[in-house]
Amino acid sequence: MSWQELRITTDSKHAEALSDALFDLGALSVSIEDAAAGTDAEKPIFGEPGEPVDQMWDLSVVVAHLPDEMDPQLAVAAAANTVGIDHPHFAVVTVEDQDWVRLTQSQFDPIRISERLWITPTWHESPNPDAINIALDPGLAFGTGSHPTTHLCLQWLDANIAGGETLLDYGCGSGILAIAAKKVGAGQTHGVDIDPQAMIASKQNAEQNGVEIDFFLPDALPAGEYDVVVANILTNPLKALAPMLAGRVKAGGRIALSGILAEQADEIVAIYGAWFDFAPAKASEGWVCLSGRKR
Incomplete structure (x- = not known):
């Protein structure tokens, strides 16, 4: 046909x-x-x-x-x-x-995040079997590691998770950030998304990668604070969620925010500056990742 x-x-x-x-x-x-x-x-x-x-x-x-x-x-x-x-x-x-499945698969190659972290679709052999490999396929929810915002957050997690930190991934999509955090050493990890399909995708991806993560819709997230909160969403939701996200970070804890266009970064820093001291932004292809420590 x-x-x-x-x-x-x-x-x-x-x-x-x-x-x-x-x-x-x-x-x-x-x-x-x-x-x-x-x-x-x-x-x-x-x-x-x-x-x-x-x-x-x-x-x-x-x-x-x-x-x-x-x-x-x-x-x-x-x-x-x-x-x-x-x-x-x-x-x-x-x-x-033609074979549309094979054609789609050919468009997704392994993605190198850092020296030790790769995102590898399940139909590929890992380019570096000794690295930390996250097995992830395109699916029901956003987040394969190819978008600049996801890439920036993954690099931040790889560089900043020391081991054992509690972590919240807010707007988890495919669960990729939560999974990466666990893979590089985070402790108890939770993921939140407003989309029930994201819950399905995240749970499947976590099981596929052999990591234990609890995923919740927003209203079901248990009370509590975290050592690290990461939110890769968009500027307007980040602005609206600022008090809630700030309240989820322990004193002295870290926050990483992305989904932010470079020209929007100052506005986000000004809002979250009520709680956090920010490091210089990391940028890629017009997007930025902002990270700060809670006072």
Whole structure:
């Protein structure tokens, strides 16, 4: 079985409406990409959960996969007519059926975090069997070690866990940070996420790595303070959660915060500075990890 990949170049004002129209016409899937992706003009777009993104690409590409029997020319004409725009420029390529599982796996190679810490998908041999290897596959929740914020937090944990510390991973996603903390020597470790799917993924990943971690939805987290709290979420949730997260850190304990764009770092430092003294930020690809010690 094959599919037709339809790529429509349009202004960003009409991209979403074209996507909806193509879905209604029977497209199998539709996505929107930056028309300048892969060039010097590529523009990252970031947004916070629950808030609209206040910037868009100058030009977008609507990518739709059509059944082999659907006429792309007629689909484009019908979608444009529905949206009320002139016939846009488009291109069509045929996508042959293939082993999609193997193709997806080929896109995830082992990730070196430090001299001793690696993230290794289960279908790969470890590049360094003597290292601390975390077995983790892409799955139900965010966090494979490839995103700069996750990478920064992993490096911080590797450098700062001395052994035996109690630790809270708030916004645990796949559980990767909690698992890494246990692997490098943390003591009792808890993970929290608002997403029940993250609970499933985290528990499975912890079992796969042979570490004992308790995971909770926020309201079920037991009372208590920790030697270390790490939260790799986003700026707005970090701002809202500041009093709670600060209250979870013991006096003299450490906090590590990420999911923060470089231009947002000063605001987070100013808020959390009510409780913590911060070290210089660590940065990667426009993101930062902030760490501080509680007074």
